[in-house]
Amino acid sequence: MLTSEGPSANTASSKLVxxxxxxxxxxxxxxxxxxxxVTLHIAEGEFVxxxxxxxxxxxxxxxxxxxxxxxxxxxxxxDGETIAGPGPHRLMMFQEAALFPWLTVLGNVLFGLKLxxxxxAAERQEKAEYFLELVGLKRFMHSNVxxxxxxxxxxVALARALAPNPxxxxxxxxxxxxxxxTREQLYGDIQRIWSQHRKTIVFVTHNxxxxxxxxxxxxxxxxxxxxxxxxxxxxxxxxxxxNSVDLARYATEITRVxxxxxxxxxxxx
Amino acid sequence: xxxxxxSASLFFLALLAAWxxxxxxxxxxxxxxxxxxxxxxxxxxxxxxGTLWEAAAVTVxxxxxxxxxxxxxxxxxxxxxxxxRWSQDTIGVLxxxxxxxxxxxxxxxxxxxxxxxxxxxxxxxxxxxLWSLILAxxxxxxxxxxxxxxxxxxxxxxxxHTWTHVVLPASLPFLLSGMKQGWAxxxxxxxxxxxxxxxxxxxxxxxxxxxxxxxNAMDQVVGIMFVIVVIGLAVDKTLFAPIxxxxxxxxxxxxx
Numbered sequence: 363m364l365t366s367e368g369p370s371a372n373t374a375s376s377k378l379v380x381x382x383x384x385x386x387x388x389x390x391x392x393x394x395x396x397x398x399x400v401t402l403h404i405a406e407g408e409f410v411x412x413x414x415x416x417x418x419x420x421x422x423x424x425x426x427x428x429x430x431x432x433x434x435x436x437x438x439x440x441d442g443e444t445i446a447g448p449g450p451h452r453l454m455m456f457q458e459a460a461l462f463p464w465l466t467v468l469g470n471v472l473f474g475l476k477l478x479x480x481x482x483a484a485e486r487q488e489k490a491e492y493f494l495e496l497v498g499l500k501r502f503m504h505s506n507v508x509x510x511x512x513x514x515x516x517x518v519a520l521a522r523a524l525a526p527n528p529x530x531x532x533x534x535x536x537x538x539x540x541x542x543x544t545r546e547q548l549y550g551d552i553q554r555i556w557s558q559h560r561k562t563i564v565f566v567t568h569n570x571x572x573x574x575x576x577x578x579x580x581x582x583x584x585x586x587x588x589x590x591x592x593x594x595x596x597x598x599x600x601x602x603x604x605n606s607v608d609l610a611r612y613a614t615e616i617t618r619v620x621x622x623x624x625x626x627x628x629x630x631x
Numbered sequence: 632x633x634x635x636x637x638s639a640s641l642f643f644l645a646l647l648a649a650w651x652x653x654x655x656x657x658x659x660x661x662x663x664x665x666x667x668x669x670x671x672x673x674x675x676x677x678x679x680x681g682t683l684w685e686a687a688a689v690t691v692x693x694x695x696x697x698x699x700x701x702x703x704x705x706x707x708x709x710x711x712x713x714x715x716r717w718s719q720d721t722i723g724v725l726x727x728x729x730x731x732x733x734x735x736x737x738x739x740x741x742x743x744x745x746x747x748x749x750x751x752x753x754x755x756x757x758x759x760x761l762w763s764l765i766l767a768x769x770x771x772x773x774x775x776x777x778x779x780x781x782x783x784x785x786x787x788x789x790x791x792h793t794w795t796h797v798v799l800p801a802s803l804p805f806l807l808s809g810m811k812q813g814w815a816x817x818x819x820x821x822x823x824x825x826x827x828x829x830x831x832x833x834x835x836x837x838x839x840x841x842x843x844x845x846x847n848a849m850d851q852v853v854g855i856m857f858v859i860v861v862i863g864l865a866v867d868k869t870l871f872a873p874i875x876x877x878x879x880x881x882x883x884x885x886x887x
Binding site for chain 2: 428429430448449450452453454456458460462463464465473474477478506507508509522526532
Protein backbone atom coordinates (compact mmCIF):
# COMPACT_ATOMS: atom_id res chain seq x y z
CA MET A 363 0.00 0.00 0.00
CA LEU A 364 1.32 3.39 -1.00
CA THR A 365 1.09 6.27 1.40
CA SER A 366 3.53 8.76 -0.10
CA GLU A 367 2.51 12.37 -0.84
CA GLY A 368 1.20 13.15 -4.33
CA PRO A 369 1.17 10.80 -7.28
CA SER A 370 3.85 8.19 -6.73
CA ALA A 371 6.64 7.02 -8.93
CA ASN A 372 4.76 4.15 -10.56
CA THR A 373 1.70 6.27 -11.36
CA ALA A 374 2.65 6.45 -15.01
CA SER A 375 2.37 2.70 -15.47
CA SER A 376 -0.93 2.42 -13.60
CA LYS A 377 -4.24 2.22 -15.41
CA LEU A 378 -6.14 3.48 -12.40
CA VAL A 379 -4.72 5.67 -9.67
CA UNK A 380 -6.63 6.36 -6.47
CA UNK A 381 -4.82 8.39 -3.85
CA UNK A 382 -6.00 9.48 -0.40
CA UNK A 383 -9.67 9.07 -1.27
CA UNK A 384 -12.14 10.07 1.41
CA UNK A 385 -15.88 10.11 1.09
CA UNK A 386 -18.64 10.49 3.63
CA UNK A 387 -22.41 10.34 3.34
CA UNK A 388 -24.91 12.36 5.29
CA UNK A 389 -27.96 10.35 6.28
CA UNK A 390 -30.88 11.87 8.15
CA UNK A 391 -29.41 10.99 11.55
CA UNK A 392 -25.66 10.55 11.16
CA UNK A 393 -22.61 10.95 8.97
CA UNK A 394 -21.11 7.74 7.59
CA UNK A 395 -17.42 7.78 6.71
CA UNK A 396 -17.63 5.42 3.72
CA UNK A 397 -13.99 5.81 2.70
CA UNK A 398 -11.09 7.12 4.74
CA UNK A 399 -7.77 7.89 3.05
CA VAL A 400 -7.85 5.02 0.58
CA THR A 401 -4.93 4.67 -1.83
CA LEU A 402 -4.89 2.04 -4.55
CA HIS A 403 -3.07 1.63 -7.84
CA ILE A 404 -4.31 -0.79 -10.47
CA ALA A 405 -2.22 -1.84 -13.44
CA GLU A 406 -3.40 -2.22 -17.03
CA GLY A 407 -5.03 -5.60 -17.57
CA GLU A 408 -5.07 -6.43 -13.89
CA PHE A 409 -7.98 -8.24 -12.21
CA VAL A 410 -8.42 -6.74 -8.75
CA UNK A 411 -11.01 -7.88 -6.23
CA UNK A 412 -12.21 -5.63 -3.43
CA UNK A 413 -13.43 -7.66 -0.48
CA UNK A 414 -14.99 -6.67 2.80
CA UNK A 415 -18.16 -6.75 4.86
CA UNK A 416 -21.08 -4.58 3.78
CA UNK A 417 -20.66 -0.93 4.60
CA UNK A 418 -16.89 -0.92 4.12
CA UNK A 419 -17.10 1.48 1.19
CA UNK A 420 -16.00 -0.89 -1.55
CA UNK A 421 -19.03 -0.14 -3.73
CA UNK A 422 -18.54 3.57 -3.09
CA UNK A 423 -14.99 3.24 -4.36
CA UNK A 424 -16.27 1.52 -7.49
CA UNK A 425 -18.79 4.30 -8.08
CA UNK A 426 -16.00 6.84 -7.71
CA UNK A 427 -13.91 5.02 -10.32
CA UNK A 428 -16.96 4.87 -12.60
CA UNK A 429 -17.36 8.62 -12.17
CA UNK A 430 -20.90 8.20 -10.80
CA UNK A 431 -19.77 9.60 -7.41
CA UNK A 432 -17.17 12.22 -6.56
CA UNK A 433 -14.78 11.79 -3.64
CA UNK A 434 -14.73 14.48 -0.90
CA UNK A 435 -10.96 14.46 -1.01
CA UNK A 436 -8.27 12.67 -2.98
CA UNK A 437 -7.10 12.03 -6.50
CA UNK A 438 -8.76 9.66 -9.00
CA UNK A 439 -7.10 9.13 -12.34
CA UNK A 440 -7.60 6.82 -15.28
CA ASP A 441 -4.80 6.72 -17.86
CA GLY A 442 -3.19 9.69 -16.12
CA GLU A 443 -6.29 11.88 -16.42
CA THR A 444 -8.53 12.94 -13.59
CA ILE A 445 -11.92 11.25 -13.68
CA ALA A 446 -14.60 13.92 -13.83
CA GLY A 447 -17.62 11.84 -14.75
CA PRO A 448 -18.80 8.58 -16.27
CA GLY A 449 -17.18 7.58 -19.52
CA PRO A 450 -17.37 4.80 -22.08
CA HIS A 451 -13.90 3.60 -21.12
CA ARG A 452 -15.04 2.55 -17.67
CA LEU A 453 -18.25 0.60 -17.68
CA MET A 454 -20.11 -0.64 -14.66
CA MET A 455 -21.99 -3.89 -14.16
CA PHE A 456 -24.40 -3.93 -11.23
CA GLN A 457 -25.56 -6.48 -8.70
CA GLU A 458 -29.12 -6.67 -9.91
CA ALA A 459 -29.21 -7.04 -13.63
CA ALA A 460 -29.82 -3.40 -14.40
CA LEU A 461 -31.12 -4.41 -17.80
CA PHE A 462 -33.81 -2.23 -19.32
CA PRO A 463 -37.11 -4.13 -19.43
CA TRP A 464 -38.48 -1.95 -22.24
CA LEU A 465 -35.77 -3.18 -24.62
CA THR A 466 -35.09 -6.63 -25.98
CA VAL A 467 -31.85 -8.42 -25.16
CA LEU A 468 -30.32 -7.05 -28.35
CA GLY A 469 -31.68 -3.56 -27.64
CA ASN A 470 -29.96 -3.61 -24.26
CA VAL A 471 -26.59 -4.50 -25.74
CA LEU A 472 -27.05 -1.85 -28.43
CA PHE A 473 -27.82 0.83 -25.85
CA GLY A 474 -24.21 1.48 -24.88
CA LEU A 475 -23.00 1.00 -28.47
CA LYS A 476 -25.31 3.74 -29.70
CA LEU A 477 -23.71 6.11 -27.20
CA UNK A 478 -20.19 5.47 -28.43
CA UNK A 479 -19.42 7.47 -31.53
CA UNK A 480 -18.28 6.52 -34.99
CA UNK A 481 -20.14 3.27 -35.56
CA UNK A 482 -22.61 2.62 -38.34
CA ALA A 483 -25.82 0.78 -37.57
CA ALA A 484 -24.48 -2.35 -39.25
CA GLU A 485 -21.27 -2.26 -37.21
CA ARG A 486 -23.23 -1.82 -33.99
CA GLN A 487 -25.44 -4.76 -34.85
CA GLU A 488 -22.41 -6.90 -35.67
CA LYS A 489 -20.67 -5.99 -32.41
CA ALA A 490 -23.79 -6.62 -30.33
CA GLU A 491 -24.25 -10.03 -31.90
CA TYR A 492 -20.56 -10.84 -31.39
CA PHE A 493 -20.72 -10.12 -27.67
CA LEU A 494 -24.00 -11.97 -27.23
CA GLU A 495 -22.32 -14.92 -28.93
CA LEU A 496 -19.37 -14.51 -26.55
CA VAL A 497 -21.64 -14.94 -23.53
CA GLY A 498 -23.53 -17.73 -25.29
CA LEU A 499 -26.86 -15.96 -25.66
CA LYS A 500 -27.03 -15.01 -29.32
CA ARG A 501 -30.12 -17.08 -29.94
CA PHE A 502 -31.94 -15.13 -27.22
CA MET A 503 -31.22 -11.76 -28.78
CA HIS A 504 -34.86 -11.07 -29.63
CA SER A 505 -36.12 -12.24 -26.25
CA ASN A 506 -37.60 -9.97 -23.63
CA VAL A 507 -35.53 -9.44 -20.50
CA UNK A 508 -38.06 -11.01 -18.13
CA UNK A 509 -37.92 -14.25 -20.09
CA UNK A 510 -34.30 -14.85 -19.03
CA UNK A 511 -33.06 -16.52 -15.86
CA UNK A 512 -30.96 -14.59 -13.36
CA UNK A 513 -27.71 -15.99 -14.72
CA UNK A 514 -28.68 -15.22 -18.30
CA UNK A 515 -29.58 -11.66 -17.32
CA UNK A 516 -26.14 -11.13 -15.83
CA UNK A 517 -24.58 -12.58 -18.99
CA VAL A 518 -26.51 -10.03 -21.04
CA ALA A 519 -25.38 -7.32 -18.62
CA LEU A 520 -21.82 -8.51 -19.18
CA ALA A 521 -22.25 -8.39 -22.96
CA ARG A 522 -23.77 -4.91 -22.63
CA ALA A 523 -20.80 -3.73 -20.58
CA LEU A 524 -18.23 -5.33 -22.90
CA ALA A 525 -19.74 -4.20 -26.21
CA PRO A 526 -18.59 -0.54 -26.21
CA ASN A 527 -15.07 -1.91 -25.68
CA PRO A 528 -14.24 -0.28 -22.33
CA UNK A 529 -10.68 -0.63 -21.08
CA UNK A 530 -11.91 -0.90 -17.49
CA UNK A 531 -14.77 -3.08 -16.33
CA UNK A 532 -16.25 -2.30 -12.91
CA UNK A 533 -18.29 -5.09 -11.39
CA UNK A 534 -20.37 -4.49 -8.27
CA UNK A 535 -21.20 -7.92 -6.77
CA UNK A 536 -22.48 -9.02 -10.17
CA UNK A 537 -23.07 -12.61 -9.14
CA UNK A 538 -24.41 -11.91 -5.64
CA UNK A 539 -28.00 -12.85 -6.40
CA UNK A 540 -27.25 -16.05 -8.36
CA UNK A 541 -27.28 -19.66 -7.25
CA UNK A 542 -23.97 -21.45 -6.72
CA UNK A 543 -24.04 -23.51 -9.90
CA THR A 544 -24.81 -20.55 -12.15
CA ARG A 545 -22.08 -18.58 -10.38
CA GLU A 546 -19.51 -21.26 -11.11
CA GLN A 547 -20.37 -21.15 -14.80
CA LEU A 548 -19.97 -17.41 -14.80
CA TYR A 549 -16.58 -17.62 -13.04
CA GLY A 550 -15.48 -19.70 -16.02
CA ASP A 551 -16.99 -17.22 -18.50
CA ILE A 552 -15.49 -14.16 -16.92
CA GLN A 553 -12.00 -15.70 -16.71
CA ARG A 554 -12.20 -16.78 -20.35
CA ILE A 555 -13.36 -13.36 -21.52
CA TRP A 556 -10.78 -11.60 -19.38
CA SER A 557 -7.92 -13.66 -20.79
CA GLN A 558 -9.18 -13.13 -24.36
CA HIS A 559 -9.92 -9.43 -24.14
CA ARG A 560 -7.52 -8.37 -21.43
CA LYS A 561 -9.64 -5.75 -19.68
CA THR A 562 -8.69 -4.12 -16.43
CA ILE A 563 -11.31 -5.43 -14.02
CA VAL A 564 -12.21 -4.11 -10.58
CA PHE A 565 -14.54 -6.58 -8.94
CA VAL A 566 -16.39 -5.94 -5.69
CA THR A 567 -17.61 -8.87 -3.63
CA HIS A 568 -18.10 -9.99 -0.04
CA ASN A 569 -17.37 -13.57 -1.03
CA UNK A 570 -13.71 -14.32 -0.29
CA UNK A 571 -13.59 -17.53 -2.34
CA UNK A 572 -15.01 -15.71 -5.34
CA UNK A 573 -12.34 -13.02 -4.95
CA UNK A 574 -9.54 -15.58 -4.76
CA UNK A 575 -10.93 -17.44 -7.75
CA UNK A 576 -10.98 -14.35 -9.95
CA UNK A 577 -8.40 -11.83 -8.74
CA UNK A 578 -4.72 -11.27 -9.37
CA UNK A 579 -4.91 -9.29 -6.18
CA UNK A 580 -7.42 -9.31 -3.35
CA UNK A 581 -7.77 -6.04 -1.45
CA UNK A 582 -9.25 -6.34 2.02
CA UNK A 583 -11.46 -3.53 3.32
CA UNK A 584 -12.71 -2.96 6.86
CA UNK A 585 -15.76 -0.85 7.71
CA UNK A 586 -16.43 2.22 9.90
CA UNK A 587 -14.57 4.03 8.44
CA UNK A 588 -13.94 2.22 5.15
CA UNK A 589 -10.23 1.54 4.86
CA UNK A 590 -7.89 -0.79 3.02
CA UNK A 591 -6.42 -3.13 5.63
CA UNK A 592 -4.36 -5.59 3.69
CA UNK A 593 -3.80 -6.95 0.24
CA UNK A 594 -2.99 -10.41 -1.02
CA UNK A 595 -1.44 -11.43 -4.32
CA UNK A 596 -2.99 -14.62 -5.72
CA UNK A 597 -0.36 -16.29 -7.92
CA UNK A 598 -2.50 -19.35 -8.73
CA UNK A 599 -2.50 -20.49 -12.37
CA UNK A 600 -5.59 -19.86 -14.53
CA UNK A 601 -8.22 -20.88 -15.30
CA UNK A 602 -9.01 -21.41 -11.66
CA UNK A 603 -11.59 -23.75 -10.24
CA UNK A 604 -13.42 -22.35 -7.22
CA ASN A 605 -13.45 -25.84 -5.66
CA SER A 606 -9.69 -26.41 -5.83
CA VAL A 607 -7.73 -27.08 -2.63
CA ASP A 608 -5.06 -24.44 -3.28
CA LEU A 609 -7.70 -21.83 -3.76
CA ALA A 610 -9.41 -22.88 -0.54
CA ARG A 611 -6.13 -22.45 1.33
CA TYR A 612 -5.83 -18.81 0.24
CA ALA A 613 -9.49 -18.18 0.96
CA THR A 614 -9.22 -19.62 4.47
CA GLU A 615 -6.23 -17.43 5.28
CA ILE A 616 -7.90 -14.26 3.97
CA THR A 617 -11.15 -15.07 5.76
CA ARG A 618 -9.23 -15.47 9.02
CA VAL A 619 -7.63 -12.04 8.62
CA UNK A 620 -10.96 -10.50 7.61
CA UNK A 621 -12.69 -11.89 10.69
CA UNK A 622 -10.01 -10.33 12.84
CA UNK A 623 -10.71 -6.87 11.43
CA UNK A 624 -14.47 -7.25 11.70
CA UNK A 625 -14.19 -8.27 15.37
CA UNK A 626 -11.80 -5.36 16.00
CA UNK A 627 -14.25 -2.83 14.60
CA UNK A 628 -17.12 -4.42 16.48
CA UNK A 629 -15.21 -4.10 19.75
CA UNK A 630 -14.14 -0.56 18.88
CA UNK A 631 -17.68 0.34 17.81
CA UNK B 632 -61.56 -17.81 -27.01
CA UNK B 633 -65.01 -18.86 -28.21
CA UNK B 634 -65.91 -19.86 -24.68
CA UNK B 635 -64.88 -16.43 -23.42
CA UNK B 636 -66.99 -14.72 -26.08
CA UNK B 637 -69.95 -16.96 -25.39
CA SER B 638 -69.92 -16.54 -21.63
CA ALA B 639 -69.52 -12.76 -21.97
CA SER B 640 -72.39 -12.54 -24.47
CA LEU B 641 -74.51 -14.64 -22.17
CA PHE B 642 -73.85 -12.23 -19.33
CA PHE B 643 -74.94 -9.20 -21.34
CA LEU B 644 -77.97 -11.00 -22.74
CA ALA B 645 -79.01 -11.88 -19.21
CA LEU B 646 -78.59 -8.21 -18.24
CA LEU B 647 -80.85 -7.17 -21.14
CA ALA B 648 -83.37 -9.83 -20.20
CA ALA B 649 -83.45 -8.65 -16.60
CA TRP B 650 -84.01 -5.08 -17.82
CA UNK B 651 -86.80 -6.23 -20.12
CA UNK B 652 -88.48 -8.21 -17.34
CA UNK B 653 -88.23 -5.25 -14.95
CA UNK B 654 -90.07 -3.11 -17.51
CA UNK B 655 -92.67 -5.87 -18.10
CA UNK B 656 -93.32 -6.12 -14.38
CA UNK B 657 -94.38 -2.43 -14.47
CA UNK B 658 -92.70 -1.64 -11.14
CA UNK B 659 -91.73 1.80 -12.39
CA UNK B 660 -93.48 4.07 -14.83
CA UNK B 661 -92.23 3.66 -18.42
CA UNK B 662 -91.43 7.39 -18.25
CA UNK B 663 -88.73 6.58 -15.72
CA UNK B 664 -87.55 3.25 -17.07
CA UNK B 665 -87.82 2.88 -20.84
CA UNK B 666 -87.86 -0.61 -22.30
CA UNK B 667 -84.81 -1.94 -24.17
CA UNK B 668 -86.88 -2.03 -27.33
CA UNK B 669 -87.84 1.65 -27.16
CA UNK B 670 -84.19 2.56 -26.56
CA UNK B 671 -83.25 0.48 -29.58
CA UNK B 672 -85.94 2.18 -31.64
CA UNK B 673 -84.64 5.59 -30.65
CA UNK B 674 -81.06 4.64 -31.54
CA UNK B 675 -82.18 3.29 -34.90
CA UNK B 676 -84.09 6.44 -35.78
CA UNK B 677 -81.20 8.63 -34.58
CA UNK B 678 -78.82 6.66 -36.76
CA UNK B 679 -81.17 6.84 -39.71
CA UNK B 680 -81.71 10.61 -39.57
CA GLY B 681 -78.02 11.18 -38.94
CA THR B 682 -78.28 13.03 -35.61
CA LEU B 683 -76.41 10.36 -33.70
CA TRP B 684 -73.44 10.25 -36.07
CA GLU B 685 -73.23 14.01 -36.17
CA ALA B 686 -73.37 14.36 -32.40
CA ALA B 687 -70.87 11.55 -31.85
CA ALA B 688 -68.47 13.08 -34.37
CA VAL B 689 -68.68 16.50 -32.68
CA THR B 690 -68.11 15.00 -29.25
CA VAL B 691 -65.26 12.72 -30.25
CA UNK B 692 -63.55 15.55 -32.10
CA UNK B 693 -63.68 17.77 -29.00
CA UNK B 694 -62.47 14.90 -26.87
CA UNK B 695 -59.51 14.10 -29.06
CA UNK B 696 -58.38 17.71 -29.37
CA UNK B 697 -58.82 18.42 -25.65
CA UNK B 698 -57.22 15.15 -24.60
CA UNK B 699 -54.35 15.69 -27.03
CA UNK B 700 -53.71 19.16 -25.65
CA UNK B 701 -53.87 17.75 -22.12
CA UNK B 702 -51.24 15.11 -22.94
CA UNK B 703 -49.06 17.59 -24.79
CA UNK B 704 -48.95 19.84 -21.74
CA UNK B 705 -49.27 17.20 -19.02
CA UNK B 706 -46.35 14.95 -20.00
CA UNK B 707 -43.62 17.63 -19.97
CA UNK B 708 -45.06 19.26 -16.86
CA UNK B 709 -45.10 15.89 -15.08
CA UNK B 710 -41.47 15.28 -16.08
CA UNK B 711 -40.67 18.75 -14.76
CA UNK B 712 -42.33 18.24 -11.37
CA UNK B 713 -40.53 14.92 -10.98
CA UNK B 714 -37.15 16.41 -11.75
CA UNK B 715 -36.98 19.61 -9.75
CA ARG B 716 -37.85 20.32 -6.15
CA TRP B 717 -39.05 23.80 -7.02
CA SER B 718 -41.54 22.71 -9.66
CA GLN B 719 -42.70 19.92 -7.36
CA ASP B 720 -43.49 22.49 -4.66
CA THR B 721 -45.27 24.79 -7.12
CA ILE B 722 -46.74 23.06 -10.17
CA GLY B 723 -46.95 19.74 -8.34
CA VAL B 724 -48.98 21.19 -5.48
CA LEU B 725 -51.16 23.10 -7.93
CA UNK B 726 -51.85 19.88 -9.88
CA UNK B 727 -52.60 17.95 -6.70
CA UNK B 728 -55.08 20.60 -5.60
CA UNK B 729 -56.81 21.16 -8.92
CA UNK B 730 -57.06 17.43 -9.60
CA UNK B 731 -59.48 17.11 -6.69
CA UNK B 732 -61.70 19.77 -8.25
CA UNK B 733 -64.61 18.15 -10.14
CA UNK B 734 -64.30 19.26 -13.74
CA UNK B 735 -67.87 20.57 -13.83
CA UNK B 736 -66.62 23.38 -11.56
CA UNK B 737 -64.68 24.78 -14.52
CA UNK B 738 -67.85 25.24 -16.57
CA UNK B 739 -69.00 28.63 -15.18
CA UNK B 740 -65.50 30.02 -15.51
CA UNK B 741 -65.13 28.70 -19.04
CA UNK B 742 -68.42 30.34 -20.01
CA UNK B 743 -67.37 33.70 -18.61
CA UNK B 744 -63.96 33.59 -20.24
CA UNK B 745 -64.74 32.09 -23.61
CA UNK B 746 -68.48 32.57 -24.00
CA UNK B 747 -70.60 29.91 -25.72
CA UNK B 748 -67.77 28.79 -27.98
CA UNK B 749 -65.80 25.71 -28.90
CA UNK B 750 -62.92 27.08 -26.80
CA UNK B 751 -65.03 26.87 -23.66
CA UNK B 752 -65.58 23.16 -24.32
CA UNK B 753 -61.91 22.51 -24.95
CA UNK B 754 -60.92 24.50 -21.89
CA UNK B 755 -63.08 22.33 -19.65
CA UNK B 756 -61.73 19.13 -21.21
CA UNK B 757 -58.11 20.24 -20.86
CA UNK B 758 -58.64 21.29 -17.24
CA UNK B 759 -60.24 17.92 -16.57
CA UNK B 760 -57.35 15.96 -18.10
CA LEU B 761 -54.21 17.96 -17.48
CA TRP B 762 -53.82 17.67 -13.71
CA SER B 763 -54.27 13.95 -13.41
CA LEU B 764 -51.83 13.46 -16.30
CA ILE B 765 -49.22 15.61 -14.58
CA LEU B 766 -49.63 13.59 -11.40
CA ALA B 767 -49.49 10.23 -13.20
CA UNK B 768 -46.35 11.21 -15.12
CA UNK B 769 -44.71 12.55 -11.98
CA UNK B 770 -45.56 9.36 -10.10
CA UNK B 771 -44.31 7.20 -12.98
CA UNK B 772 -40.95 8.93 -13.14
CA UNK B 773 -40.48 8.78 -9.37
CA UNK B 774 -41.21 5.06 -9.28
CA UNK B 775 -38.46 4.01 -11.72
CA UNK B 776 -35.67 2.07 -10.01
CA UNK B 777 -32.67 4.45 -9.76
CA UNK B 778 -30.43 1.62 -11.02
CA UNK B 779 -31.70 2.25 -14.58
CA UNK B 780 -30.48 5.82 -14.67
CA UNK B 781 -27.22 4.84 -12.97
CA UNK B 782 -26.59 2.11 -15.52
CA UNK B 783 -27.42 4.50 -18.36
CA UNK B 784 -25.15 7.22 -16.94
CA UNK B 785 -22.34 4.74 -16.56
CA UNK B 786 -22.70 4.00 -20.29
CA UNK B 787 -22.34 7.69 -21.07
CA UNK B 788 -25.99 8.75 -21.27
CA UNK B 789 -26.60 12.31 -20.08
CA UNK B 790 -29.29 14.98 -19.89
CA UNK B 791 -31.90 14.83 -22.60
CA HIS B 792 -30.77 11.39 -23.79
CA THR B 793 -31.36 9.93 -20.33
CA TRP B 794 -34.84 11.46 -20.26
CA THR B 795 -35.93 10.28 -23.67
CA HIS B 796 -34.19 6.89 -23.70
CA VAL B 797 -34.43 5.80 -20.08
CA VAL B 798 -36.81 7.80 -17.89
CA LEU B 799 -39.68 7.99 -20.37
CA PRO B 800 -39.63 4.36 -21.54
CA ALA B 801 -39.06 3.12 -17.99
CA SER B 802 -42.15 4.92 -16.78
CA LEU B 803 -44.32 3.81 -19.72
CA PRO B 804 -46.54 1.46 -17.68
CA PHE B 805 -47.38 4.33 -15.33
CA LEU B 806 -47.81 6.79 -18.16
CA LEU B 807 -50.28 4.47 -19.84
CA SER B 808 -52.44 4.09 -16.74
CA GLY B 809 -52.22 7.85 -16.31
CA MET B 810 -53.35 8.33 -19.90
CA LYS B 811 -56.24 5.92 -19.40
CA GLN B 812 -57.31 7.83 -16.34
CA GLY B 813 -56.90 11.08 -18.26
CA TRP B 814 -59.12 9.73 -21.01
CA ALA B 815 -61.84 8.88 -18.49
CA UNK B 816 -61.55 12.35 -16.97
CA UNK B 817 -61.71 13.95 -20.41
CA UNK B 818 -65.03 12.17 -21.05
CA UNK B 819 -66.46 13.26 -17.72
CA UNK B 820 -65.43 16.86 -18.27
CA UNK B 821 -66.79 17.05 -21.78
CA UNK B 822 -70.13 15.55 -20.80
CA UNK B 823 -70.42 18.04 -17.96
CA UNK B 824 -69.64 20.87 -20.36
CA UNK B 825 -72.02 19.67 -23.05
CA UNK B 826 -74.89 19.07 -20.65
CA UNK B 827 -74.58 22.51 -19.09
CA UNK B 828 -73.62 24.62 -22.04
CA UNK B 829 -75.47 24.91 -25.33
CA UNK B 830 -73.30 26.19 -28.13
CA UNK B 831 -74.09 26.74 -31.74
CA UNK B 832 -70.89 25.42 -33.28
CA UNK B 833 -71.69 21.80 -32.63
CA UNK B 834 -74.36 19.61 -31.11
CA UNK B 835 -72.67 16.83 -29.14
CA UNK B 836 -73.82 13.68 -27.34
CA UNK B 837 -74.10 15.62 -24.09
CA UNK B 838 -76.58 17.97 -25.74
CA UNK B 839 -78.67 15.06 -26.98
CA UNK B 840 -78.68 13.72 -23.45
CA UNK B 841 -79.67 17.10 -22.05
CA UNK B 842 -82.55 17.55 -24.50
CA UNK B 843 -83.67 14.01 -23.88
CA UNK B 844 -84.15 15.00 -20.27
CA UNK B 845 -85.86 18.29 -21.16
CA UNK B 846 -88.31 16.45 -23.42
CA ASN B 847 -88.80 13.66 -20.91
CA ALA B 848 -87.58 11.21 -23.57
CA MET B 849 -86.01 8.59 -21.38
CA ASP B 850 -85.38 6.30 -24.34
CA GLN B 851 -83.13 9.04 -25.74
CA VAL B 852 -81.34 9.58 -22.41
CA VAL B 853 -80.62 5.89 -21.93
CA GLY B 854 -79.77 5.45 -25.61
CA ILE B 855 -77.16 8.22 -25.50
CA MET B 856 -75.72 6.85 -22.25
CA PHE B 857 -75.38 3.52 -24.02
CA VAL B 858 -73.56 5.18 -26.94
CA ILE B 859 -71.17 6.96 -24.58
CA VAL B 860 -70.34 3.68 -22.86
CA VAL B 861 -69.79 1.94 -26.20
CA ILE B 862 -67.46 4.65 -27.50
CA GLY B 863 -65.50 4.52 -24.24
CA LEU B 864 -65.17 0.75 -24.49
CA ALA B 865 -64.22 0.87 -28.16
CA VAL B 866 -61.43 3.37 -27.49
CA ASP B 867 -60.13 1.28 -24.63
CA LYS B 868 -60.13 -1.91 -26.67
CA THR B 869 -58.63 -0.43 -29.83
CA LEU B 870 -56.30 2.24 -28.48
CA PHE B 871 -55.15 1.32 -24.99
CA ALA B 872 -55.49 -2.47 -24.90
CA PRO B 873 -52.91 -3.18 -27.66
CA ILE B 874 -50.35 -0.89 -25.97
CA UNK B 875 -51.12 -2.51 -22.65
CA UNK B 876 -50.65 -6.00 -24.09
CA UNK B 877 -47.33 -4.94 -25.59
CA UNK B 878 -46.13 -3.55 -22.25
CA UNK B 879 -47.20 -6.67 -20.38
CA UNK B 880 -45.34 -8.83 -22.88
CA UNK B 881 -42.18 -6.74 -22.64
CA UNK B 882 -42.17 -6.30 -18.88
CA UNK B 883 -43.53 -9.75 -18.13
CA UNK B 884 -46.20 -8.25 -15.90
CA UNK B 885 -49.88 -8.99 -15.60
CA UNK B 886 -51.78 -12.02 -16.81
CA UNK B 887 -51.86 -12.97 -20.49
